[in-house]
Amino acid sequence: MKLLFATLLLVFAARVNAIEWLDDPELGKLFSEAGVRGAFVLYDVDAERLVGHDRLRAETRFIPASTFKIANSLIGLSVGAVSSVDEPLPYGGQAQMIKDWERDMGLREAIKLSNVPIYQALARRIGHERMREGVANLGYGNADIGDKVDQFWLDGPLQISAVEQTAFLARLAQDQLPLSGDVQAKVREILMLEQQGARNLYGKTGWLNAPNPGIGWWVGWVMHGNRLYSFALNIDITQAADAPKRVELGKACLKALGIL
Numbered sequence: 001m002k003l004l005f006a007t008l009l010l011v012f013a014a015r016v017n018a019i020e021w022l023d024d025p026e027l028g029k030l031f032s033e034a035g036v037r038g039a040f041v042l043y044d045v046d047a048e049r050l051v052g053h054d055r056l057r058a059e060t061r062f063i064p065a066s067t068f069k070i071a072n073s074l075i076g077l078s079v080g081a082v083s084s085v086d087e088p089l090p091y092g093g094q095a096q097m098i099k100d101w102e103r104d105m106g107l108r109e110a111i112k113l114s115n116v117p118i119y120q121a122l123a124r125r126i127g128h129e130r131m132r133e134g135v136a137n138l139g140y141g142n143a144d145i146g147d148k149v150d151q152f153w154l155d156g157p158l159q160i161s162a163v164e165q166t167a168f169l170a171r172l173a174q175d176q177l178p179l180s181g182d183v184q185a186k187v188r189e190i191l192m193l194e195q196q197g198a199r200n201l202y203g204k205t206g207w208l209n210a211p212n213p214g215i216g217w218w219v220g221w222v223m224h225g226n227r228l229y230s231f232a233l234n235i236d237i238t239q240a241a242d243a244p245k246r247v248e249l250g251k252a253c254l255k256a257l258g259i260l
Contacts, residue, residue: 020049026256027053031235034245038216038235040253043166045174045228050163051257061141061159062234065206066114067217068140068153070172070187072122073107075134077183081125082107085186089125091117097211108190114205120150137178140168154208162232165219169230173202173221191220199224199260205246213238218246222259229259 027040031053039060041052052058076082082089086106094117096102101115110118123131128149136143141160145152152158160168171177175184194201203220216237221230233250237243254260 021055022049022051023055024051024053024257027253030249030252030256034249034252036235036238036242036245036249038233038249039162040233040250041162041166041231042254042257042259043163043170043230045170045230050166052162053253057234058162058232061161061164062215062217063156063208064141064153064158064160064165065208065210065215065217066116066119066153067160067165067204067206067219068158069111069114069119070191070204070219071135071138071140071168072119072126072153073111073187073190074138074172074177074179074183075131076107076122076126077186078134078179079126079130081122085190089118089121091115092121111190111204116154123150138168140164162219162234165217165232166230169219169221169232170228173223173228173230193220196260201260203247203250207237207243207246210243211240216243216246218250222254224259229254231259 031038039052039054039057041050041058043050085108088104088106090104091101096117100113101117105115105118131149132145135145141158141164144157146157172184175181177184188202191202191204192200193203200223201220203218206217208214214237216235219232221228231254233246235246251260
């Protein structure tokens with residue numbers, strides 16, 4: 001059954017890669033104005049269309065960094081590594097680069113703070129074999145977790161493209177992952193960022209090699225009534241001042257497309 005689900009997810013991701021792509025020059029202007037190199041892709045699920053900037057980069061795989069906390073949460077809840085999104089996990093007692101990470105906390109708070117040691121503790125509880133099966137079952141990127149269960153989304157070998165991120169998130173938003181509906185609902189709940197009338201915005205940032213130069217991510221989806229739009233942005237972070245541009249530029253792209 002797991003093999004069947006994994007096969008279906010890979011077929012779904014391949015179909016998303018194959019559907020119509022529209023390059024929007026307005027998005028290119030936004031990237032130029034922001035002074036960063038990167039890609040943005042929006043998956044309009046009902047229209048079965050991708051709209052974005054820099055298709056080649058959007059189809060290129062990068063290490064997911066903290067955007068993998070979405071999948072990590074799903075797998076951890078599904079195997080019972082934590083009983084709920086509020087069960088505290090230990091941070092380990094070590095000094096951290098962000099002072100607010102230096103305390104035990106549940107996934108609800110940890111995902112908002114992008115708390116690395118908490119999610120590493122979750123990964124160790126899941127264990128290598130269950131994590132490997134879980135990542136494969138989700139059809140997540142290249143599904144390669146290597147041999148370090150608490151590092152593979154930070155240093156590799158796991159990689160995923162922006163287009164693949166939108167396919168994965170569209171399935172989560174529609175309760176279509178091969179996991180219980182309760183688990184998917186809990187993760188959707190902790191990813192909620194904003195409500196604007198009939199629009200609900202969900203998302204997660206990531207920063208490969210933080211706080212140093214690397215790849216920055218912002219991924220998520222917008223529900224507008226019954227319409228679903230998943231999205232993914234990645235940029236080259238060359239200096240710390242680029243980090244806020246992940247969300248700023250992502251929102252600007254969503255507004256330019258009339259989604260926000």
